[in-house]
Amino acid sequence: MIKTHFVSRPLILAGGALITLGTALVILCAPSTVWAESGATLPEYQPGMTFVYSNGSWETVEAVEGDKVIWRNHRNRLSTGSRDFSLRRQQWETGKRRGTRLHRPPSAWFGPTPPVSLWPLAIGNQARHIETGRWQEKGGGWRTYTAQWRSEVEGRERIRTLAGEFDTYRIVSRRYSTGRVYGRGPRLRERRTWYYAPAVGHYVRLVKDYRGRKASRSIDLVSVLPPVDRLQAKLKAVIDANFQTALEKKRSGQKLGWKLPRQAASGMTRPTATFRVAEKRYCRHYVQELRFGKRNHTYYGLACRDQIGRWQIPGLYYRPPACRIGPT
Secondary structure, three states, X not given: OOOOOOOOOOOOOOOOHHHHHOOOEEEOOOOOOOOOOOOXXXXXXXOOOEEXXXXXXXXXXXXXXXXXXXXXXXXXXXXXXXXXXXXXXXXXXXXXXXXXXXXXXXXXXXXXXXXXXXXXXXXXXXXEEEEEEEEEEOOOXXXXXXXEEEEEEEEEEEEEEOOEEEEEEXXXXXXXXXXXXXXXXXXXXXXEEEEEEOOOOEEEEXXXXXXXXXXXXXXXXXXXXXXXXXXXXXXXXHHHHHHHHHHHHOOOOOXXXXXXXXXXXXXXXXXXXEEEEOOOOEEEEEEEEEEEXXXXXXXXXXXXXXXXXXXXXXXXXXXXXXXXXXXX
């Protein structure tokens, strides 16, 4: 049975995110856990991990090849990019378009060439790069473009998101047009702000500001799902049972563990906050840990109880079957 307690200050969530998920949350218990930072090196992604977002989309890591990550999204479309998410995907496709991008350092007239990447992160780090790309509509010809990007780690900020409350680095990238049009210099075309949480190993919020050319957008991370689809059926069943029982019966802050010595596997689920939705159902923030041998992985997220009493990830209505990607 879920136990809740009232708090005197409300939890402010990302604007518009709750409407996208289709539920309105009434806060009963604000997150109280302070997450320890694990470092600010490049994110480490595992094949099979799924990242669920507040706009109803999600992406699964299909393969990791050095610095390259192959993603499959909720529309079953593939894209390939660097572990540095501030660099846009080098290969991408949608239902109507496909394209490629290259990133290179700008030419330096004086002094050293500026770095392309901000990593490892530190406040004040700056990077510059030139993005050249091409894309085509289905059945149409190829079009090309060039843009300048200027990025900076502007500071640290603790924010509350749909996935929980995290210490983050605030990374800002600005895209400028290139060349001169009627004597004018480069123009600011877009500003992207990532809030990267080292504890999660991914950004927990992304804000895109298109400078009035079209509506700005903001999305939150909702949950990070472990790569359970690639595990044995018995192990998957144990992990799911632990997850369901912990969210149903444990108070916020209490953990429920499990262990399978023969498989050298163990883990736990710990609810960290409780919410009530408009339909009088409940949602909870949680932390999930999985250990296989000497490797330990932590996953954060939000789950809500459905009409039959099971805890599900909001917005995750359909997951495409796992696919194996060959060499590219």
